[in-house]
Structure formats: structure tokens, C-alpha cells
Amino acid sequence: MAEAAISFLGFGVQPPTPAWGSMLSESRDFLYVAWWLAAFPGAALALTVLGINLRRGQLDRLAAARRREGLDVRGEGGAQVGRTERSPTTNTRNIIR
Numbered sequence: 001m002a003e004a005a006i007s008f009l010g011f012g013v014q015p016p017t018p019a020w021g022s023m024l025s026e027s028r029d030f031l032y033v034a035w036w037l038a039a040f041p042g043a044a045l046a047l048t049v050l051g052i053n054l055r056r057g058q059l060d061r062l063a064a065a066r067r068r069e070g071l072d073v074r075g076e077g078g079a080q081v082g083r084t085e086r087s088p089t090t091n092t093r094n095i096i097r
Contacts, residue, residue: 001052004045020045 003012007021015022020041027037 001045001049 003019004021004024007013007019008025012021013019023041024038024045027034027041030037
């Protein structure tokens with residue numbers, strides 16, 4: 001996403017190489033005549049940013065659930081001070097859901 005911002009300002013990759021930022025920058029002159037030149041690269045950029053943010057939120061919630069259960073982020077157990085150990089019959093997948 002940083003590359004798109006830098007390309008939009010004109011400091012990114014040069015014109016033969018396609019980049020969403022440069023596509024948006026070059027399409028500003030044709031916005032009233034050919035709106036789709038800006039709409040499709042803009043929509044692709046917006047959907048990519050939205051997808052990354054949604055995935056990051058899922059991973060944050062998963063990591064927080066694992067930390068609450070005394071597991072580190074990689075899924076390996078470890079005793080923590082002040083917490084009791086889980087019984088061997090407790091299934092971590094049932095707890096996270």
C-alpha cells in the first residue's frame with residue numbers, strides 16, 4: 001500500500017511498470033471522460049486494504065484467545081504465573097469458538 005502512495009505522488013516505479021498508484025495518478029486527467037480508468041484501480045486498492053485489515057483483525061482475535069488460554073501465539077503451551085493448568089480433556093478449538 002505504501003508503494004501505491006509513493007507511485008501516486010510520482011516517486012514510485014516508472015511508467016512502463018504498472019502500479020495502482022500511478023494508474024490513479026494518470027487517470028485524474030480523464031476522470032470526466034473515462035471514469036473507469038480511476039474506478040477499477042481504486043476499487044482494487046480499496047478491496048486489498050479492506051481484506052488485509054479484516055485478516056489482521058482475525059489474527060489479532062485468535063492471538064488474544066490463545067494468550068487468554070495460556071498458549072503462546074505459535075500454539076505451544078507454557079505455564080504462566082497465577083494461572084492453573086488446563087485439564088488434558090479441554091480442547092483448545094472448542095474454547096476459541
